[in-house]
Amino acid sequence: MSFRIIGTGMYVPPKAVTNDDLSQLVETSDEWITKRVGIKERRISETEFTSDMGTKASLQALENAGVKPEELDMIITGSISGECSSPSTACMIQKNIGATCVAIELQAACAGYLYVLETAAAYFALHKEYKKMLVVGCERMSGIVDFQDRSTCIIFGDGAGAAVLERADNYIDSVFTVKGNDEVIRIPHFVGTSPYFQKTQEDIGTPYIHMQGQETFKYAVSSIAQDITTLLERNNLTADDIAWIVPHQANLRIIDFASKRLGIDPSKMFVNIEKYGNTSGASVAIALHELAQSGKLKRGDKIILCAFGGGLSNAACLIEW
Numbered sequence: 001m002s003f004r005i006i007g008t009g010m011y012v013p014p015k016a017v018t019n020d021d022l023s024q025l026v027e028t029s030d031e032w033i034t035k036r037v038g039i040k041e042r043r044i045s046e047t048e049f050t051s052d053m054g055t056k057a058s059l060q061a062l063e064n065a066g067v068k069p070e071e072l073d074m075i076i077t078g079s080i081s082g083e084c085s086s087p088s089t090a091c092m093i094q095k096n097i098g099a100t101c102v103a104i105e106l107q108a109a110c111a112g113y114l115y116v117l118e119t120a121a122a123y124f125a126l127h128k129e130y131k132k133m134l135v136v137g138c139e140r141m142s143g144i145v146d147f148q149d150r151s152t153c154i155i156f157g158d159g160a161g162a163a164v165l166e167r168a169d170n171y172i173d174s175v176f177t178v179k180g181n182d183e184v185i186r187i188p189h190f191v192g193t194s195p196y197f198q199k200t201q202e203d204i205g206t207p208y209i210h211m212q213g214q215e216t217f218k219y220a221v222s223s224i225a226q227d228i229t230t231l232l233e234r235n236n237l238t239a240d241d242i243a244w245i246v247p248h249q250a251n252l253r254i255i256d257f258a259s260k261r262l263g264i265d266p267s268k269m270f271v272n273i274e275k276y277g278n279t280s281g282a283s284v285a286i287a288l289h290e291l292a293q294s295g296k297l298k299r300g301d302k303i304i305l306c307a308f309g310g311g312l313s314n315a316a317c318l319i320e321w
Contacts, residue, residue, distance in 0.1 A: 007065025038252020078112025110309025161285020
């Protein structure tokens with residue numbers, strides 16, 4: 001027993017930062033960013049923290065599902081950019097929406113929402129009394145981006161996506177991979193002010209996103225292709241059986257290269273990166289909501305969600321809509 005998705009929601013801040021805007025901060029251009037990454041603008045929070053955005057996406061998902069906060073049995077969030085180490089973003093969302101259920105948070109960077117869905121499926125299987133859950137991916141990536149680093153500040157944006165799940169059998173299969181690595185993608189913490197700790201901030205780097213672009217690109221294309229192939233083969237399916245693939249929105253070229261490697265029509269890949277950039281753990285959740293709202297999904301469609309990111313961690317899941 002797992003779940004089916006009965007409602008989705010999303011929220012992005014009102015402030016849109018264009019490529020031309022960023023060209024005033026670092027040496028770049030609209031043409032260069034569009035060609036290299038596929039992004040035209042991204043949303044950047046001016047006043048809202050991660051939990052604020054997650055709350056707004058959650059309320060929309062609950063409304064779309066026709067579910068009240070007090071009906072929830074669990075809230076699970078995925079985020080690497082919460083305003084506090086404690087309480088977690090999940091706990092703050094629970095408070096903000098007026099729920100009283102268990103609330104926990106996972107951290108798997110850009111693949112976080114996939115890990116959240118897998119965890120939800122496990123809790124549904126373990127707790128027979130659970131009937132409904134809220135799952136959220138929410139990020140304020142602008143808070144951990146160095147806006148003097150043109151290799152990263154052009155990529156990331158802020159936002160949140162959410163879904164309400166109910167007990168069912170529509171979560172068909174999944175694949176997860178973790179390869180511990182802090183060289184390709186890394187976001188150090190502040191080391192603190194302990195007079196006894198003998199390491200300095202220079203030993204681990206500034207507390208912003210550090211990413212090796214080319215290595216990330218190769219890893220991403222490979223992981224998407226391998227994970228989708230695994231799901232198709234394991235379930236005796238072909239690409240023709242899949243209505244949509246919703247990939248993590250990290251780079252349009254990554255999505256294009258992966259579809260070519262898989263031999264899948266690029267039109268099956270849902271893409272919205274041009275509007276929001278890379279919103280990390282919120283990316284797949286936001287994309288899924290927009291796809292659901294587009295009217296292009298119908299009940300019974302098989303879809304694949306896939307993501308990759310820091311950890312290194314990647315994942316994909318097969319869902320019946």
